[in-house]
Amino acid sequence: MNLLPKKIGNFFGLIYEQMFDFCFLMVYNRDMISEEKLKILTESAKYDVSCSSSGSARKNAGGMGNGYVAGCCHSFTPDGRCVSLLKILLSNDCIYNCKYCPNRLDADVPRATATADEICQLTIDFYKRNYIEGLFLSSAVYKNPDYTMEQLLLVVKKLRTEYGFHGYIHLKGIPRADERMMTEAARFVDRMSYNVELPSEKSLKLLAPQKSKESLLTPMKTLATQTERFREEKRKGFVKGYFLPAGQTTQMIIGASPEADGHILRLTNALYQKNGLKRVYYSSYVPVVRDKSLPEVGAGQLREHRLYQADWLLRFYGFSVEEIVEENENLSMEFDPKCAWALRNMHLFPVEINRAPLETLLRVPGIGAKNAYKIIEARKYTKLTFEDLTKMRVALKRAKHFITCNGKFFGAKNEHAVRGLLTAAETQESAEQLNVFGMLSTPQNALIALHGQL
């Protein structure tokens, strides 16, 4: 980069002149979507939990856009969530009747369907202004699964080829649609997801009769195999391009059906192990529809929160699902899963902060991965004391009961006291969050809180 300041009198004038060469290379037909349609199609997509734009290193190949491996938040809404992708439904006009969904056939809600060009243009113009990192496209089942998938495929294909867009695209697949369209779409998008929806076949039958475990898992498995094969061939130089560089994710509703956390985490683990999923998302059920097959009360967000914590232990902290919870049991609401595990295994503690290997540090309640690495590095140069840890901003409220610093212990004397103090720490921390969780459960909020897409 040329850092020498160029003195230019007419700063913008100069740019204007040079501009004409590049700026109108791409001729768009500017179909601007109407505000009303945008509202209908994004309102019901917003409850999708995933907003991640990470994992793709797609290169710019002319046109606009590229991937950002670390992911990128472009804004935050007053509910504290990150806005990264333009989450939108192609249509909310559904022929299915999943009991928990606001867009189901029987529901009396305004319906809208966007054209491929409306979605493409919206994506391009938002992206260009740096509002978004890319597109998260899904749809209700409009007309029939094949037709819907065909339209979704048309959008992503157009976006990549006609509109020259190389930014992030997450596409939700439509179960029971022709597999060939799925495979073709995978060549264009960064990530795909088929949602498990509910943690067991029995619950699916009851609540989402048009879907089956098999119709959701088969596409996932096929894509996993195809991704493997593609990577292999790309390595050998037989193929070019991309095939789901950011992998697959899935989502399930927690608390609409009776499965225990132990069951849910085993399913999660299997999805990670067997189908190579990147993430499993949970969304806590909120009652919207009165139906005898649905519970009257929703699952609190605390349960969802605990499941995510357990999910992290599985993925980043070297825990096995058996260590976390029994198959037919639920996670403790009182303690986070790592704390609960440590309390069951007090004989392993305290550990010496200056000697414990990384795997052990990672198992200390309150010490996250980042801090564990920090400690490992810093202790090479000096014997770390309790004060050193404070200076390094390692949170010790919980950890102090499980560690010694240079042989010194700063925690509570006995296990009983530890439990008491940990509960206190936990309550204080989640008080604010719980407040927020409480607010969700009004019927009107609940109505919109159900996520209405596949």
Added chain:
Amino acid sequence: MVYVFDGTKIGFLTALLIAFSDPVAIVTSKQTQIPLGMTVMQVHNDPVRAKKAEERLFSFDPDCLFDLDRLLRSGMQNNEQLAFRYLRFIAQEKRPVSKRLANPDVFAAVECIKKVGLEIHKMHGFIRFMETASGALYAPFSPDNDICDLILPHFRARLPQFPFVLHDVKRKKAAVYDGTSTFVAPLAQADVLLSADELGWQSLWKEYYGAVNIPSRKRLKQMRGYMPQRYWKFLPERQESPPDL
């Protein structure tokens, strides 16, 4: 003693050499950082000695010049003092020290460097371009740290067909990509004529932003934590009218 330099890298390195063995040295380029009653010494740049110092520092820790660049770009009040204490420590130890986080000087410097990096990452998200009548993109912003040229490559890579201007209105300078090359130039004020559609897209964006919010889960503190209020002025979704230019 207080060592006052001109804010440049050469000035800093010269100050580092002069102040090296002064245990109570304060190194700064800001008038506001000079404590009352202390003797002040104006540092005169010595490019030759500075170059040598730079080479030695590089031989001790190849990353420390990157660190120095970040530290000097920081908008923190005492950033230059942090840089001084950190680099002097490297020179004393003759090896990298960045992992010795139990040392307060290292910890403070590393945090400061991290903050600059973090703002670069944040700005990759929070920059808002407006489309001008000619099709060039214009983004005014007011970062804490002096980073407009550091965020440019990101946008150049993703929008190679659009000339754009990243205008740091606080420092009155801009990083510019004119469609082929990039440069930094002083820019106090820009007259921008918006394209016909610009306000239409802005209002669609505001509509979208409103639609994806879940009103029952108000967590303003969290929102402000991730997206500090001082950045809002330039975000269409958080302001009523475009910023006064």
